[in-house]
Amino acid sequence: MSYLERVRTQNPLIHNITNIVVAPFTANGLLALGASPFMAYAHEEVADVAKMSGAVVLNIGTLEERVVEAIRLAGQSANANNVPVVLDPVGAGATAYRTETVQMLIRELRLTVLRGNVAEVSNVIGESWSIKGVDAGQGEGDRIGIAERAAQRLGCVVVITGREDVITDGQTTFLTSNGHALLTQVTGAGCLLSSVIGAFAAIARPGEDLLGSVVEALAFYGVAAEIAAERTADQGPGSFQIELLNQLAQVTPDILAERARVRQIDGGAQ
Structure with missing residues (x-):
């Protein structure tokens, strides 16, 4: 059974502490995929929600003091209960506050996956590396x-997204080259990807190939984007965004196997 099939069969609960710009899109994308989103931010419950989740996705897109503390509490609970933690360091390097927050998180939390540009x-x-707002310069x-x-250095799987994704x-290192430029014209496409990665990490069995599940998540998301772009070629980013949600629900393991462009390269940089 593919990781995609497992996600749709097991319907993992994904706890997202994400930014206000992308929360509805992220929730709808996870539902389309076949996962179950939970958006919880209150200090009083984040530890409990993290404990019962399949994965916790932490996104620093819109930071303020209470959000930072919620992220820390959820991450600590996830670590204590062996729940995968995905960190999306949105805009790290753009401001001192973002950079300091990320440095605190990597000191205090054990990450499963780091996903960013x-x-x-x-x-x-x-x-x-230069940064412009939340985009790579x-x-x-x-x-x-x-x-x-x-x-x-971090002891986790790292994903760098771009025209070609590095996982x-x-x-061991893989490159995936699926996707479409329209993803850069939809706010939250990268944030949703981080949550999709969380869903795939949630169903990787202990001792199994976490790296393989993340690679499949990247390929799956890229294939969905490609098909969405093909079907909305004469319409624009608004229609593409809606069709991307459709394709997250409709891409099958067979379609994924046919269209995925994944290659392994020699890894182990010093």
Whole structure:
């Protein structure tokens, strides 16, 4: 059974502490996929929700003091109960507050997956890459090497998204090249991807290939985006966004196997 089939069969509960811009889109995307979203932010309940979830997705898109504390409490509970933690360091490096918050989180929490663009991941591990708002700026550097170093330093799977996505545990590295440029014209497409990764990580059995589940999540999301773009080619990003939700529900394991573009490369950057 593929990871996609498992998600749809097991309907994992995904606890999202995400930003206000993307919460409805994220919830609808998880429902379309076949997962069950839970958006809980109150300090009084986040630990309990994290404990009963299949995965916890922490997103720093719209930060303020209470949100930061909710993220910390949920992450600690997830760690204590062996629940996978996905961190989306939105805009890390753009402001001192974001960077300091991420540094606190990686000190205090044990991450399962870190998912961001190259600038965000670089800034998480203290390497230099320009950032414009929450988007990666122009820069020169080795995206694969940055991802591998981040995975080794943090002890987790790292995903750097872009025209070609890098997925690595620091030793084994995959590239996926599915997706479409329209994803960059829909607010929250990356944030939803982080939650989709959470759903796939939630159903990876203990001791199984977590890396494989994350790779499949990236390929699946990219294939859904490609088909959505094909079906709305003459319409624009609004129609694409709705069709992306449709395709998250309609892409089958057979379609995924036929269209996925995944390759493994030599990993283990020093």
